[in-house]
Amino acid sequence: MTMHKTIWQDTYNLTPFSALNKSLSTEITIVGGGMTGILTAYLLSERGVKVILIERDRLALSTTGHTTAKVTAQHGLIYHELIEHMGLENAQHYYQSQLDAITLIQKLIEENEIHCNFEEQQAILYTNDDKNKKKLLQEAEAYQKLKISGQLKDNIPFPIPVKQALVMNKQAQFHPLAFLEVIIKKLMRNGVEIYENTTAVDIDVQEQTIVRTAREYNIISEKVIVATQFPFYEGQAFYSTRMYPSRSYCLGFTSEDNYPGGMYLDIDQPKHSLRYVKHNEENIWLLGGESHKTGQYNKENHDPYSDLEKYAYKYLPVKEWKYQWSAQDFTTLDKVPYIGILNKKHPNIFVATGYRKWGMTNSAVAAQTLTDLVTNKDNPYQELYKPQRFHADPDLKKFVSNNTNVAKEFIKGKVMKKPTEQIERKQATKTKIDGQTVGLYKDNNNQIYAVDTTCTHLGCECNWNQVELSWDCPCHGSRFSFDGKVIEGPATKDLKQVDYK
Ligand SMILES: Cc1cc2nc3c(=O)[nH]c(=O)nc-3n(C[C@H](O)[C@H](O)[C@H](O)COP(=O)(O)OP(=O)(O)OC[C@H]3O[C@@H](n4cnc5c(N)ncnc54)[C@H](O)[C@@H]3O)c2cc1C
Numbered sequence: 001m002t003m004h005k006t007i008w009q010d011t012y013n014l015t016p017f018s019a020l021n022k023s024l025s026t027e028i029t030i031v032g033g034g035m036t037g038i039l040t041a042y043l044l045s046e047r048g049v050k051v052i053l054i055e056r057d058r059l060a061l062s063t064t065g066h067t068t069a070k071v072t073a074q075h076g077l078i079y080h081e082l083i084e085h086m087g088l089e090n091a092q093h094y095y096q097s098q099l100d101a102i103t104l105i106q107k108l109i110e111e112n113e114i115h116c117n118f119e120e121q122q123a124i125l126y127t128n129d130d131k132n133k134k135k136l137l138q139e140a141e142a143y144q145k146l147k148i149s150g151q152l153k154d155n156i157p158f159p160i161p162v163k164q165a166l167v168m169n170k171q172a173q174f175h176p177l178a179f180l181e182v183i184i185k186k187l188m189r190n191g192v193e194i195y196e197n198t199t200a201v202d203i204d205v206q207e208q209t210i211v212r213t214a215r216e217y218n219i220i221s222e223k224v225i226v227a228t229q230f231p232f233y234e235g236q237a238f239y240s241t242r243m244y245p246s247r248s249y250c251l252g253f254t255s256e257d258n259y260p261g262g263m264y265l266d267i268d269q270p271k272h273s274l275r276y277v278k279h280n281e282e283n284i285w286l287l288g289g290e291s292h293k294t295g296q297y298n299k300e301n302h303d304p305y306s307d308l309e310k311y312a313y314k315y316l317p318v319k320e321w322k323y324q325w326s327a328q329d330f331t332t333l334d335k336v337p338y339i340g341i342l343n344k345k346h347p348n349i350f351v352a353t354g355y356r357k358w359g360m361t362n363s364a365v366a367a368q369t370l371t372d373l374v375t376n377k378d379n380p381y382q383e384l385y386k387p388q389r390f391h392a393d394p395d396l397k398k399f400v401s402n403n404t405n406v407a408k409e410f411i412k413g414k415v416m417k418k419p420t421e422q423i424e425r426k427q428a429t430k431t432k433i434d435g436q437t438v439g440l441y442k443d444n445n446n447q448i449y450a451v452d453t454t455c456t457h458l459g460c461e462c463n464w465n466q467v468e469l470s471w472d473c474p475c476h477g478s479r480f481s482f483d484g485k486v487i488e489g490p491a492t493k494d495l496k497q498v499d500y501k
Helices: 035-046 079-086 088-111 130-145 176-189 304-315 359-374 392-411
Strands: 024-031 051-054 119-127 150-153 164-173 193-195 200-205 209-213 218-226 243-254 263-266 272-279 282-293 320-332 338-341 349-353 427-433 436-442 448-452 463-465 470-472 479-481 486-488
Touching: 024 035, 024 209, 035 051, 035 176, 035 359, 051 218, 079 088, 079 130, 088 130, 088 164, 088 176, 088 359, 119 130, 130 150, 130 164, 176 193, 218 359, 243 304, 282 304, 304 320, 338 359, 349 359, 427 463
Parallel strands: 024 051, 024 218, 051 193, 119 263, 218 349
Antiparallel strands: 119 164, 150 164, 200 209, 209 218, 243 282, 243 320, 263 272, 272 282, 338 349, 427 436, 436 448, 463 470, 470 479, 479 486
16 A cells, blocks of 8 residues: 555656745735645635745645545535534625635636536435435425435435435535646746745734744735644644644545445544545545544544555455545634634734635635735625624534543543563653653664654644554644654744753
8 A cells, every 4th residue: 555645646747836935025824725725825825915935845735635525615524514503694704615616626727728527516425324314304394494415315325324315416526636736837927936945933913914933034014814724833823722723634546346436424423535536547545534623533443544445345346455545624613614814803814724625625615715805805705704703502512521531631641651671663652750740662673763752733632643654633733743743834944852861
């Protein structure tokens, strides 16, 4: 199996951009070069706005490069809940904004003649659980109320036991990096300045906004768009307490059987997702799932990839394993993304986050909404996605339970797990050195890497992730390599190295 490589990266050929090497000024700075940052830069540059886009690593290779790339308004079970908690009109807005996003992506593909295997597919939810069957029936009623084109079905074309399925018609799938590579080239032609390997570490708000980067060069601009998935700069808007990160795992395999079409998602636990990709003359089946809160994989003696593999062998015609990867995304308190100004105190800083693993369409919603907002145009969805909204009922309960969970994680892990001499190769443990909790990782050559496992974002205690060999923060999803280097934010600083003999 090709380990830890996504199918999309196989054909990614974009020449790297250099790092920022001097201080600059512009109209709009965009921090974060995933689908959100890239599409927003594109729409702004099409309106003639001067944009600088900076990316910590390489463009489009973080979560965007690790997606399963279903382009759909069927975001699991959502519409019944939206109607209940936010009312019919807001639910209608949510659905319409997602349809607009699909139309925007399609338009960009057509206008720029992009070959990214964009093709229409049905999206299908299914369950084999009686309680969840009721929920699917409620969701089907919501589809009717919202005039969503879809239908109930009793089965799906795989030998997976199913009590109920719900189809949404005319959805799509594509190759996200093939799409974005062309858009990035268009950005360059539109005069957008792009810098990779450039980490933003802070924003100073003065008359203008100053984005400070790790190498001490600054970008001064009128407005800043924070498109870093989790906002690297929170400006006392407390996104840390209003979202939680969840990781999922994906496998790609070939099969002797023809894929029957459709993009599937079961709503039982653990969830599984299925689609196919036409890739180098082969059909690759993509199976995803085994989600868990980041830094909180608690199944002893299991690993999510093996569990996914078992599921595949049980129900699907696997021929050869080709790919495996994992990634994470954030869910907000009411499951609707936060898109808009950071908070009232910072009207020139904008944010787009909390896509709940539905960021192909939500990044397009964000790009359109933020482009309108920063150019002082009204957008039909700005109220729905406004980060300052507050819907008392569900928010309050989840706010409390989310925070309780985060509070536990501040304390958890300060406990020593195993004596250091027992660490095996390619494993890690925690210990106390002079009263400080230290994470120890032993590599294949018996070399020990010792780091302070206190997350450099807000001081939670990181937990070891044996599958990815990383230290993962259970509070806000920052991840660090075994030797402490930042892999994913919001943290911008590496874990502290500890002297260990
Ligand atoms: C396993 C999985 C499967 C998914 N499948 C689907 C799907 O089928 N359909 C769908 O719609 N959505 C799906 N999603 C969700 C979707 O992939 C994401 O929501 C989307 O890619 C997020 O895009 P983004 O640009 O907001 O974030 P990212 O792609 O994460 O981009 C943010 C960028 O900001 C950079 N950055 C971070 N901090 C800094 C900093 N301080 N300075 C500079 N740069 C910084 C990062 O390096 C990164 O490149 C899936 C998600 C997961 C985890």
